[in-house]
Amino acid sequence: MIAFGPVPSRRLGRSLGVNNIPAKHCTYSCMYCQVGRTHGTEIERRAFRARDAVVAAVARKLGECRARGEPVDYITLVPDGEPTLEIDLGGMMRELRHLHVPLAVITNGSLLGRQDVRADLAEASLVSVKIDTAEERTWRRLNRPHASLHLAEILEGLRDFATSYRGVLLTETMLVAGVNDADADIDATVTFLAELSPARAYLAIPTRPPADRAVRPPTRTVLTRAVQRLARVLPRLALLTEDEAGPFAQTGDPIDDLLAILAIHPMREEAARAYLAASTIGAEGLDALLAAGSVMRCRYRDRTFVRRARPTPHGPE
Ligand code: SF4
Structure with a gap:
């Protein structure tokens, strides 16, 4: 199904989800991924789904929601993979904007080193980027990126994007016990997040079944310390430590x-x-x-x- 929901989301209110690429094409294979391992990470942008088919599916779903009086706060590109792998992302979003609902993209940010990806994402009203760590070794262990990706290029691309982007920029950081929750790691993450100055920085812990069964959330003590470190420099910090609340909508x-x-x-x-x-x-x-x-x-x-x-x-x- 290309369009689904609306799904209740603490970040986005009632979000009509769009699978703009099929499962599971991703540049990463995160230890904590809730849709399972990526069997072969990829970085080539290409056409996955026809623009017309995606726009028609979203328009149909939105029509069903409106007929039932279901509010939709955002149309969100949130496939179980990486949405920026789609080469026609910018054109797709320009068409979706005609539906008069704000557009959001949830991305792992791994292709933001590319100018064409930054230009495509600029079409969205809201972009949420994953930044779990600013340390190369930790990033390779936690996010298990495609071998051709380099964290320094991604972070530089994120800086460029944050400087020029006119929409709402959110960040999301997943803390995993023993992987990216050491004080030094968190300090590096905090320093980088502060540079971006996001509208809101979200801190998350694993609450759903992860790809790697060994993944555990940090202890309460570690989490509290991390929150204190982050809150010192990021006044707009929010926790995503519980399942997202609210009833899921039924549209058909x-x-x-x-x-x-x-x-x-x-x-x-x-x-x-x-x-x-x-x-x-x-x-x-x-x-x-x-x-x-x-x-x-x-x-x-x-x-x-x-x-x-x-x-x-x-x-x-
Ligand atoms: S970036 Fe997202 S979809 Fe890709 S492996 Fe990580 S959590 Fe899963």
């Missing part, structure tokens, strides 16, 4: 809607059951999806989640 077929959400956003099992219970399908619809193999259970930190089960284009996960 509840099963299609749920599967589209689960493809990118694992949900706690009870939340998925509640979602279907509020529809004509009923909570037991989840049992049918589990039995059919369309969704699968996974455990993370003593909680049971459900996620979309599907082969990746690069082979089995």
